[in-house]
Amino acid sequence: MGSQARCLVLALLLLSPALLSKSAAAQTPSAAEIARGKYIFGATGGCGCHTVPKEPVNAGGRKYDGPFGTVYSSNITPDRETGIGSWTDEQIITAIRLGRRSNGERLVPVHPYTVFNGMGAEDLKPLVAFLRTLPAVKRANQPKKITVPMFESVFLPAWLAAFAPRETPPTAVPTSGPARGEYLVRAVGHCGECHTPRTMTMATDNSRFLAGNPKGPEDSEVPNITPDKATGLAWSEEEIADYLGTGNKPDGDVAGGLMGEMIEGTLAGYKDLTKADRLAIARYLKTIPAVKNKIGK
């Protein structure tokens, strides 16, 4: 072996630990990234649709009845057989945002991918990293029962193309100000899924964004949270921020039902948002158009 070759081998030997550790670092998310993922997980309300109350977190199986049939939420724990353990990060992000499974199958939009499409990549990657740190639970997904003929092949793609409003991903995740509030409300917190009334086609009617839904999920009447004085949310910014952090309403009542679940979350919820983020949400809610829409008697 010539001296040049010896030098090359030596250089490679010296460099290889550095190269290895660099590639390992790229694969292993840092504690800060996982913490950011947990924060985003909380900002979605703890992905609570994927957890049956008091059962293993993210193991799926929660039932949702819709006009097209019945679906059950999926197991999103890192179990390789029944969960998302064998999916790549890109496949998981595609499912969250574009509503496609790793096998190309389309998700039923009970999972609000048209809204989550507005989430930034800087938040989605840590979210996936966090999901991977949770305990794997072996629980097979329950098959959906679709009653509408040709629902997935014809109706759903047509509905998505013609009616469903789709959020646009930001070029960079806003970090402060009303833009931050808008991002948290419209995309991550997916508030409109329950608080925005729906049209005849069951798409959210964003011309009346957050104006309340008399027929919300689980047969609940979901309040109008636009700033309309007579029928909307009359609380101050501070009161809204307090409510999201504590569940306490200004009149002494407390959050309950699905909103109670969102605030409490599973491993994290709205309650874990920083005061700055809760205030950003409150400020944004004061800027949206007031819509007169009385919900309930």
Place this chain on the structure above:
Amino acid sequence: MELRCVRTGVILGSLVALAVVGCATGQTTTITGSGDPVADRQRLMKNNGANWAEIQAKVKAGNAEAVAVNAEALSLHAQRIPSLFPAGSLTEKSKAKPDIWQKWPEFQAAAKNLENRAGTLRDQAVAKDAAAVTATVATFGREACGTCHTPFRVPPPQQQPAPPRS
């Protein structure tokens, strides 16, 4: 003299008899409310809401020690909650979910949880431990009220503004 003794004896005897009758009937009498459990429990919950709003206002005003009386009321009311939800009392006016009767032990446990936590809050206030009161109040809405309201109540659709405070 004899007459006075007889009169005293009669009065004392009557009092004893009244006391015995009173005790006997007292043992079998229970507070049943107005006969309309939905109205009774809504009244009690409104009262709880007023107490809870006052607790928060006192803590915000730096008067944490004064919440003992409100916490005591919440704890006592919690003891009555299960009795205000008799079977078959799910009327149109009620915001209760049928799950209450399907998961009765869980519902009872949630009421007990409120009783215990409100009792803790009262004891902290009596001990003038402002830091402990503030810490308990920070999570009380979610962890004392919310453990029952989230699974067992249909939330009201209209957000009420804060009542005017004098």
